[in-house]
Structure formats: structure tokens, C-alpha cells
Amino acid sequence: xxxxxxxxxxxxxxxxxxxxxxxxxxxxxxxxxxxxxxxxxxxxxxxxxxxxxxxxxxxxxxxxxxxxxxxxxxxxxxxxxxxxxxxxxxxxxxxxxxxxxxxxxxxxxxxxxxxxxxxxxxxxxxxxxxxxxxxxxxxxxxxxxxxxxxxxxxxxxxxxxxxxxxxxxxxxxxxxxxxxxxxxxxxxxxxxxxxxxxxxxxxxxxxxxxxxxxxxxxxxxxxxxxxxxxxxxxxxxxxxxxxxxxxxxxxxxxxxxxxxxxxxxxxxxxxxxxxxxxxxxxxxxxxxxxxxxxxxxxxxxxxxxxxxxxxxxxxxxxxxxxxxxxxxxxxxxxxxxxxxxx
Amino acid sequence: xxxxxxxxxxxxxxxxxxxxxxxxxxxxxxxxxxxxxxxxxxxxxxxxxxxxxxxxxxxxxxxxxxxxxxxxxxxxxxxxxxxxxxxxxxxxxxxxxxxxxxxxxxxxxxxxxxxxxxxxxxxxxxxxxxxxxxxxxxxxxxxxxxxxxxxxxxxxxxxxxxxxxxxxxxxxxxxxxxxxxxxxxxxxxxxxxxxxxxxxxxxxxxxxxxxxxxxxxxxxxxxxxxxxxxxxxxxxxxxxxxxxxxxxxxxxxxxxxxxxxxxxxxxxxxxxx
Numbered sequence: 001x002x003x004x005x006x007x008x009x010x011x012x013x014x015x016x017x018x019x020x021x022x023x024x025x026x027x028x029x030x031x032x033x034x035x036x037x038x039x040x041x042x043x044x045x046x047x048x049x050x051x052x053x054x055x056x057x058x059x060x061x062x063x064x065x066x067x068x069x070x071x072x073x074x075x076x077x078x079x080x081x082x083x084x085x086x087x088x089x090x091x092x093x094x095x096x097x098x099x100x101x102x103x104x105x106x107x108x109x110x111x112x113x114x115x116x117x118x119x120x121x122x123x124x125x126x127x128x129x130x131x132x133x134x135x136x137x138x139x140x141x142x143x144x145x146x147x148x149x150x151x152x153x154x155x156x157x158x159x160x161x162x163x164x165x166x167x168x169x170x171x172x173x174x175x176x177x178x179x180x181x182x183x184x185x186x187x188x189x190x191x192x193x194x195x196x197x198x199x200x201x202x203x204x205x206x207x208x209x210x211x212x213x214x215x216x217x218x219x220x221x222x223x224x225x226x227x228x229x230x231x232x233x234x235x236x237x238x239x240x241x242x243x244x245x246x247x248x249x250x251x252x253x254x255x256x257x258x259x260x261x262x263x264x265x266x267x268x269x270x271x272x273x274x275x276x277x278x279x280x281x282x283x284x285x286x287x288x289x290x291x292x293x294x295x296x297x298x299x300x301x302x303x304x305x306x307x308x309x310x311x312x313x314x315x316x317x318x319x320x321x322x323x324x325x326x327x328x329x330x331x332x333x334x335x336x337x338x339x340x341x342x
Numbered sequence: 343x344x345x346x347x348x349x350x351x352x353x354x355x356x357x358x359x360x361x362x363x364x365x366x367x368x369x370x371x372x373x374x375x376x377x378x379x380x381x382x383x384x385x386x387x388x389x390x391x392x393x394x395x396x397x398x399x400x401x402x403x404x405x406x407x408x409x410x411x412x413x414x415x416x417x418x419x420x421x422x423x424x425x426x427x428x429x430x431x432x433x434x435x436x437x438x439x440x441x442x443x444x445x446x447x448x449x450x451x452x453x454x455x456x457x458x459x460x461x462x463x464x465x466x467x468x469x470x471x472x473x474x475x476x477x478x479x480x481x482x483x484x485x486x487x488x489x490x491x492x493x494x495x496x497x498x499x500x501x502x503x504x505x506x507x508x509x510x511x512x513x514x515x516x517x518x519x520x521x522x523x524x525x526x527x528x529x530x531x532x533x534x535x536x537x538x539x540x541x542x543x544x545x546x547x548x549x550x551x552x553x554x555x556x557x558x559x560x561x562x563x564x565x566x567x568x569x570x571x572x573x574x575x576x577x578x579x580x581x582x583x584x585x586x587x588x589x590x591x592x593x594x595x596x597x598x599x600x601x602x603x604x605x606x607x608x609x610x611x612x613x614x615x
Binding site for chain 1: 410429430431434440442444445446447448449450451455459460461462464473474475476478503506
């Protein structure tokens, strides 16, 4: 803010331009939306690490990364949707349905692994596309659309699977590839964790460096302004839901590797957990602002809190309570950040 | 064709071809009539003001000319060619840029992103063609240059979010965007409505600069002093129709207001004499 001279500044204006420390913090947080989750993550790690010295062991940190892989993957797609000022309650249901399609087609119908994977990716993408079509063509609110498809895909999952899990021994190796351990230095990660991180890298590139990514922000920020600026709003929305569906399908692959089976009852909390990660990560539920990397930080914050509190011997109920407080604090912070001095 | 629809062509325009011409535009909203057979001409190198009372159809007319709305009937001609605008992109492709009263900027995006919104520049080479990578650096430097060319370089940073700007600065960004891309016509809808005296002066100067660079401007405004200060001709809209076209030299602001409100008949006013 040093180059604010130039024009004739009268004393009153200069007074208005002098910022209090609180305003300065506000301006910085407004400019760097991923900063507050990063600070929270570091603080949480320091505090929880001091409570139990096993927290910082590579084996424990590796465990957190593996635990976060599934919700972290879903949060990539969830962020795309929330940036468009939407919300997706069906993410977990789409993922579980897709995992059953992938594993079930191979186990029950002898579909070869690669084909089962492609089939799953296609089904997940189309499931996301169904949400997108309902939002754009019928102009229904995303909350209602995905509340409906949440139930639809949950029911379809149970119908297709007859309520039974598919055992790991019946699932082709390719579909369980995401569970393979990979040692990086002292850390023991899995290919699934790396796949999730790859999705963050790719999504970050697209949102930052392509016109499509900028248009997702513009549509979520001010739909009418985006339309008047010549952006085909419905096409952007539909593409975002399709891309999110594809991401949920990739996450289904990560899920199969993580669990070592495909279960219709897996990851029941994933729908809301993904929203929690995105919100704690500093992305605004009102759309148009936030960073994809924030959602990774958000997922890690939840993972770190659960893990660290468990190591400290805190009851699981208090872990859930802490996550609830975090969500409210994050949204309150967002409300405060969005109030702009102008 | 032009002669029988232009009621009072001034000496300057004579028989020149209009850049934009509209004939008998009709637009209804349910039972409400927005446009009731409006005609319109904009000639090269002029600032044409469009004035009218609330509900006279100014905004509807402008939305039809800028592609934000499609008229129910009537035709629009661009340089004599009949044209149909179905979307804002169509009008923009024809070289018509509009600054809406709402400004149509995305508040959370930065200045450069807003200026290039919907027509982002990509990197040259495979980075741009295969990886679709945007050229942020070039867009920022072009945005900065454009703002400086228009004499509005007092912004702090080209990467600051538009919502952190004052009303006048936002207006400047929207006008700069239009001026950067408008090759034929620039339409400004109430550009001074939210501005203070000094900022209003800057926008009026901007309008004259645009005209001097050869870009005709359509100015929709309620503000009579502003209109009489910059306009070459004034299109007066009343009850969904054009009732008169006057000039600041032949009419006074009170004449214009009288025609606008129906107290004076546009055709028998001083312009017709």
C-alpha cells in the first residue's frame, strides 16, 4: 500500500486510508484466502505434537495422510462446485456407487480391470453430469438437486450390490493399485495419497491458469456479471459438475485401495466431511472465492485434529465437537473477510 | 431507407450511414410494454445521449442493442446490415461494447481478470494451445496500459480485487474494458449515477476522449447537465417510443425535459424549425 500517493490526498482521506492492525490482518486474509487454514494447521500440529511426542513420528504423519486421502479427494470436486456458489451433498453417494460399479462389474461379470476402471470413471462422470443437468436445465437449487441424488445413488448402490460388500480377493489388482504402499524417505504413503495430491495439482493449475478456471470463479462470484461478460454460464456449470463427477470416480478408486474392498456402507460421513474440509479450507459457501489448496489444508486440519486428539487420549466425541467448532469459526471468519472496506 | 425514419437529421449527419440503426423495436414484458416501436440511429464519430423518464424504455432499448435482450419485433442494422443479437457475445463480436449500470464486474476477481473476462489471452506456443495456459503477465500489462491511456492509472495494483475499489474506480475499470475491446460503438448506461463530482468529470472526459479517438458513444443518463455537456445529439425516449432527437445547440435542457415529460411536442419543438 506504499504507492497510494499520486493524487491529492486531503487529511480526512488520509485518516481513512490509515489502517488499524485489525484492518491490516483483514486485508491480508482477504488477499490470501488459504492463509488462515495454513496458520490453523501449523498451530494445531504444534499444540497436538506437544501433547504427545508420537504425533510427529513419520509413521503417524503417514497414517494421517492415508486417512485423509478419500475425503481430500472428494474435497477437490466439492471445491469446484462450491466455487460456483453451489453445494454437492451427493459426493459420497456418487463415490460409493462408483466403487461398487467398478468392483462389482469385475467381480460379478468378469469385466477386466482396466475396462472396469474406465466404466467406473464414466459412471461417476455421468452421475456428476446428472446433477449438472438438473441444476442448469431445470434451474433447481444445487442443495435440493444433490439432496435428491444423494438418496437416489445411495439406493442404487444398495440395489446393485444387494447390500453385500465385494471382497478384496474378487477385485482385480488394478482397482486395488491405489492401496499400494510407497516409501518416500521415512514416510510410508500409498499411491492413492499421491493420486489425491496429483488431483490437487491439476485442479490448481486449471483454476489458476485456464479460462475455464477463471470462469468458474466468475460464475460463482456474480452470475449475471459473468453472463454479461459473455461467459456461457450454463456450460461452465455443467462442466464443473461433470469434472466433479470424474473426480469422485477417481476418489472411488482411491477408496477401494484404502479399504481393500468395495462396501455399500463405506464412507457414510464422506458427504458432509468433504464440505467440512472445503469450508475449513477458507472457500466461501457463497461462491467465487477460495483456493483449491485450502481444501487440502482443511482436510488435513480435520485429520490432524482427530489423530492428535486420539493420541492425546481424548474421547472421539470431543474430536467431533472440535470439528464442529472449527466449521463455525471458519464460516464466521469468511463472513468477516468478505466484508470489504471500499 | 434512412431518410424516412430519421425525423430530424442534423446538418452534420446528412445522408451518412448510421453505425447502428434500429427500426420499430417492440419489446413487451407480460402486459407491460417496454418498447413500443422505437427507432434509433447512431452516426459515426458522435456522442448520442439517450434520455427519458423512468419506464420510457431507455434500458430496454440499450439491452436490445447490446444483445442482453432480444426484441419481440423490429430490426437492428449494423452499418446497414440487418443483424440479430441473441446473446451479449453476438453484439460484442460486432464491435459493440456495453458498460451496464450494474458494471457487470466480478467483485472478487482482480482488475486484470475482469478486464479480460470472457476473452482471456493464452500463452503462445504449446503452453497455450495444448495446456490452455493463460498469459497473466501479458493481460496485466495490457490492462495497466489501457487504464493509463485513459488517464486512470491511479489504482494501487492491477492485481487487487475489484471489490476493494471505490465506485469511480470500478466505473473506470468497466469503461476501460469497453474501450479496450469496443471496435465500433461503446454504450454507457448511467455511468455517472453513482459518482461524485470529480469522478463524474473524469468519466465525461473519458467519453470525449473516446469520441476523439473515433469511437461513437451512446450515453444513457438522467443527468441533464452531463448530457448537455458531452452529447452531440440527444435521443428522447417517451412511453416506449422515440419522440424527438435534439441537439444541445438548438434546445435547452428545459426543452428536453419538457419533451421528455410530454409537456412539449418533440416534432413541433425548435428542432423541427
